Amino acid sequence: MEVAKLTDVTRVYKIGEVETRALNGVSITIGSGEFTSLVGPSGSGKTTLLQLIGCLDQPTSGRVVINGKETTNLNRNQRADLRKGTIGFVFQFFALIPTLTAYENVEMPLLLNGKNPAERKHRVMELLEAVDLMDRVHHRPDQLSGGQQQRVAVARALATNPTMILADEPTANLDTTNGEQIMDIMKKLNHETGVTFVFATHDPRVIKHANRVVTLQDGLITNDSNTNGKS
Amino acid sequence: MLNYFKIAYRNLGRHRRRSILSGLALAMGTALLMFIAAFFQGEMRSSMETTLRLNTGHIQVQDADYDPDKLSVAWEYLIENPQQAVVQIEALEQVQTATPRLMASGIVSVLDESIGVQIMGIVPDSEANDPYRDGLVSGEFLTADDREGILIGYPLAESLGLEVGDQLTLLVNTSDGDVDEQNFRVRGVFSTGTSAYDKGIVFLPLAKAQAFSGAENHASMIFILLHDREQADAVADAIQGEGYQVKTWSEMNELLVLVNDFSNAYLMIINLIVLGVTATVIINTLLMSVFERTREIGILTAIGMKGRQIIALFLAEASLLALGGIAFGSLMGWALSAYFGKVGIYFGDLGISGDMLLQDRIYPYLTFDSAVNLMITAFIITVLASIYPARMASRMEPVEALHGSN
Ligand SMILES: Nc1ncnc2c1ncn2[C@@H]1O[C@H](COP(=O)(O)OP(=O)(O)O)[C@@H](O)[C@H]1O
Ligand SMILES: [Mg+2]
Numbered sequence: 001m002e003v004a005k006l007t008d009v010t011r012v013y014k015i016g017e018v019e020t021r022a023l024n025g026v027s028i029t030i031g032s033g034e035f036t037s038l039v040g041p042s043g044s045g046k047t048t049l050l051q052l053i054g055c056l057d058q059p060t061s062g063r064v065v066i067n068g069k070e071t072t073n074l075n076r077n078q079r080a081d082l083r084k085g086t087i088g089f090v091f092q093f094f095a096l097i098p099t100l101t102a103y104e105n106v107e108m109p110l111l112l113n114g115k116n117p118a119e120r121k122h123r124v125m126e127l128l129e130a131v132d133l134m135d136r137v138h139h140r141p142d143q144l145s146g147g148q149q150q151r152v153a154v155a156r157a158l159a160t161n162p163t164m165i166l167a168d169e170p171t172a173n174l175d176t177t178n179g180e181q182i183m184d185i186m187k188k189l190n191h192e193t194g195v196t197f198v199f200a201t202h203d204p205r206v207i208k209h210a211n212r213v214v215t216l217q218d219g220l221i222t223n224d225s226n227t228n229g230k231s
Numbered sequence: 232m233l234n235y236f237k238i239a240y241r242n243l244g245r246h247r248r249r250s251i252l253s254g255l256a257l258a259m260g261t262a263l264l265m266f267i268a269a270f271f272q273g274e275m276r277s278s279m280e281t282t283l284r285l286n287t288g289h290i291q292v293q294d295a296d297y298d299p300d301k302l303s304v305a306w307e308y309l310i311e312n313p314q315q316a317v318v319q320i321e322a323l324e325q326v327q328t329a330t331p332r333l334m335a336s337g338i339v340s341v342l343d344e345s346i347g348v349q350i351m352g353i354v355p356d357s358e359a360n361d362p363y364r365d366g367l368v369s370g371e372f373l374t375a376d377d378r379e380g381i382l383i384g385y386p387l388a389e390s391l392g393l394e395v396g397d398q399l400t401l402l403v404n405t406s407d408g409d410v411d412e413q414n415f416r417v418r419g420v421f422s423t424g425t426s427a428y429d430k431g432i433v434f435l436p437l438a439k440a441q442a443f444s445g446a447e448n449h450a451s452m453i454f455i456l457l458h459d460r461e462q463a464d465a466v467a468d469a470i471q472g473e474g475y476q477v478k479t480w481s482e483m484n485e486l487l488v489l490v491n492d493f494s495n496a497y498l499m500i501i502n503l504i505v506l507g508v509t510a511t512v513i514i515n516t517l518l519m520s521v522f523e524r525t526r527e528i529g530i531l532t533a534i535g536m537k538g539r540q541i542i543a544l545f546l547a548e549a550s551l552l553a554l555g556g557i558a559f560g561s562l563m564g565w566a567l568s569a570y571f572g573k574v575g576i577y578f579g580d581l582g583i584s585g586d587m588l589l590q591d592r593i594y595p596y597l598t599f600d601s602a603v604n605l606m607i608t609a610f611i612i613t614v615l616a617s618i619y620p621a622r623m624a625s626r627m628e629p630v631e632a633l634h635g636s637n
Contacts, residue, residue: 056533057630076628077537084535095530099241109534111233156534 001032002068003164003196004053009062010219011048022048023059024219030198032163035190037210038200044216046200047168053198054087054166055079067163084112088157090167090199094149096141102128102152103137109159127155131185147178154185158195167199171206183209233540239547242520250552253516257556258563260509261609264502265564266571268605269595271498273572275491276596279484281588284362285428287483289463290455292316295476297451302336302349304406309333309449310475317453320470325462330357331450333440338402339383339433341391348387349432350403352440352450359454363421363434370395370419373436380418380436384429388420395419401433406445413443424590426579498601499608506609510616513552517545517620529629538625545624549617550610557609561602568597 011023022045030036030053038046051057052064055071056079064071067086074082088109089095096105106127110120128137131151141149150170157165167186171179187209190197199206207213215223243250283289293299297308310316313331320329333352338345353360355373364372368385381401383393393399395417402412415435423429441447457466463479471477481488521528528541575592 051630054533057628080532080535080537083533089530089533091530093526095526095533097527097530099238099245108531112535112540 002029003032003034003066004028004030005063005065006049006052006059007063007065009052009059009064011045011052011057012060021219023052025062026216026219026221027062028214028221028224030164030196032196033190033194034196034198034212035187035210036196036198036212036214037207038198038214038216039202039207040216040222041202045219046216048219049216050166050168050198050200053164054089055083056089084109085160086163088160088162088165090150090153090157090165090170092169092172094141094146094153094173096149096152096156098141101138101140102133102144102148102155105141105152106156106159109156113160123159124155127158128152130158130189131155145178147174147181150174150178150182151185154182154189158189158193161193162195164196164198167197169201169203170199171201171203176205179203179205235543235547236551238544239551242524242544242548243551246520249516249519253512254552254556254559256512257509257553257609257613258560260505261557261560261605262563262567264505264605264609265561265597265602266567266595267501268498268601269564269568269572269597270576270593271494272598272601273594273596274589275494277590277593278588279487279491281423281425281428281590282484282487283460283480285423285425286588287478287480288359288454289457289460289480290467290470291478291483292320292453292455292470292472293451293476293478295474297476299334302334302404304333304335304404304444304446304449304451305408306406306446306449309446309451310453312448313450313453316470316472320453320455323466323469325457325459325466327456327458328358329453329455330354330359331437332452332454333437333444333446333449334451335440335444335446336404337433339387339391340400340402341393341397344391345402346387346391347431350401350435350440350444351432352435352437352444352446354437359456362423366421366423368420368422370417372419373434375436375438377418377436378439379414379416381415382419382421382434383417384426384432385420385422386426386430387433388417390430393417393420401443403444406447406449409445411443411445424592425588426591428588502605502608503612506612509556509609510612513549513613514616514620516552517549517617518623520548521545521620521624524624525627528624528627529631532627532629541625542618542621545621546614546617549614549621553610553613556613557606560609561606564605565597565602568595571595572597 006028009023009026013020013022038049040046052059055066103124106124107120110123128134131154133148133151136144136148171182183206186197189195213225214221294308294310317329317331320326335350337348337350339348355375373380373382397417398414400412401415402410405411457463460480467477467479572595575594577592579591
């Protein structure tokens with residue numbers, strides 16, 4: 001099963017007169033249950049690619065199909081709808097809502113999906129347990145360490161049982177121990193629930209966990225360990 | 232359900248001082264407007280009441296040719312033998328009291344100082360004269376058979392240095408176009424609280440005024456007070472008569488009625504101006520929040536929040552700010568109005584006379600309607616104003632909102 005299929009995708013950013021070709025004709029297929037790493041130097045297009053896979057952005061040209069659904073012509077609200085049930089995000093910065101507790105941050109996507117209170121409570125507690133934060137349930141982000149915040153973010157990304165989680169340099173702001181813990185948790189969840197993980201990184205300690213490594217350079221895929229074996 | 236207000240409340244708490252300051256701006260605007268409304272209403276009420284009580288009454292019956300501005304006592308302009316009509320009018324159940332009055336023009340002089348005045352001949356016992364009787368500052372009120380007593384206003388007594396018991400000379404323009412002159416003794420000094428009125432009028436008993444001016448058995452008007460002034464048209468219709476003109480208070484006070492009718496429109500305009508200013512403060516606060524929370528909005532969008540939910544989030548914030556500000560402001564405005572409604576605000580003689588009389592002290596008077604109107608208007612304007620920043624937040628592309636994240 002394909003979770004995402006991008007065909008000949010380009011993305012050109014325009015700021016004033018300056019055009020940046022962040023992606024220059026990229027085709028990639030993400031299969032269900034993958035634990036895939038996007039690597040490449042800074043500015044190579046990793047974030048842009050993740051944003052396109054995650055329907056946060058639309059390509060300048062090319063096609064993006066998510067779970068078999070063509071997304072090219074979706075409007076802003078339709079894309080929001082598509083995201084909220086099927087795609088979870090983890091960002092490099094610890095992207096929690098600062099006014100909400102760990103519990104409430106994880107609950108937010110469930111609220112947006114119209115889940116009832118009992119379901120929500122059950123799911124939030126289950127997830128906070130999975131990321132080992134049962135003792136920090138009602139803490140606000142500023143009362144949590146970076147590693148704890150990132151674990152809350154992972155729990156939130158998983159809340160709605162998405163088919164795919166996109167993580168943009170999730171360990172970049174963490175020390176080795178916390179970075180390892182995040183990777184362990186993501187790997188464990190990938191094993192246990194079969195949720196697809198795609199993460200951008202240039203941290204070798206992270207790359208070693210991946211079972212597929214896609215290398216980007218100047219907006220092009222220069223190497224893909226998946227196809228390497230075949231060709 | 233997503234509890235927008237809970238989140239909005241916490242967001243306001245993030246910059247407590249800023250939230251309080253912008254809430255306070257709205258509070259001060261509301262308080263000011265509430266006080267202005269109370270002041271306006273107090274002024275209108277007092278002006279209407281004062282003018283009707285002192286000047287025009289609710290209805291006047293005059294000779295068809297009478298001109299109130301001329302103060303002529305030539306017989307052709309006067310009502311002959313008003314007494315019988317007075318009795319008939321008083322028999323009407325809507326009528327509180329009716330009394331004949333004679334208006335003449337004259338000059339009061341003491342030593343070498345003289346001042347032009349209206350001379351009003353009154354039936355001393357009539358309850359229509361209560362404002363003067365109750366306003367007696369010193370001395371006694373007139374009696375019907377007093378032949379040399381006069382009642383003068385406090386400002387006039389002051390400027391001529393007159394006290395109770397002192398003598399003054401009064402000149403009158405008589406019915407046949409001559410001038411007559413006679414000495415009177417000050418029986419009493421009154422103050423109605425409206426200096427513009429008090430400084431220009433003196434009272435004589437009707438019989439004395441009639442004899443002195445040569446009006447004999449004539450009067451300028453029958454002055455009528457009703458239990459309810461809304462009945463004026465009905466009563467006026469009932470007492471129409473050949474050779475008379477019957478004028479109601481609204482006909483005699485066109486300007487005042489007009490000002491009264493438009494006062495709500497004036498207030499609305501003032502409201503819109505002041506609330507427009509406070510709305511810009513709120514817009515500013517919200518815009519700051521939108522820009523500060525760009526990334527947060529990006530996160531919310533990324534996890535599936537829709538445009539209208541983001542709008543709702545910011546509108547909830549604006550509503551809370553508005554509710555707090557308006558509640559506090561209303562409390563202040565009410566307190567101000569209540570305090571000054573008790574002690575009054577002293578303006579002195581504003582120099583307005585004739586058509587519109589104002590008390591020297593204005594007592595703000597807040598009506599429930601105008602308070603509620605203001606609160607609702609303030610709320611609606613504030614929330615409407617915040618639609619702009621809210622929409623701006625909702626239109627942010629998640630990618631741009633998240634930009635700078637790596
Ligand atoms: N929103 C944007 N506006 C303009 N240029 C952008 C934007 N996002 C990324 N870029 C540019 O696109 C290229 C790829 O960026 P990005 O996808 O962030 O790379 P990476 O995540 O691999 O560092 C870079 O040159 C970057 O400057
Ligand atoms: Mg990046």
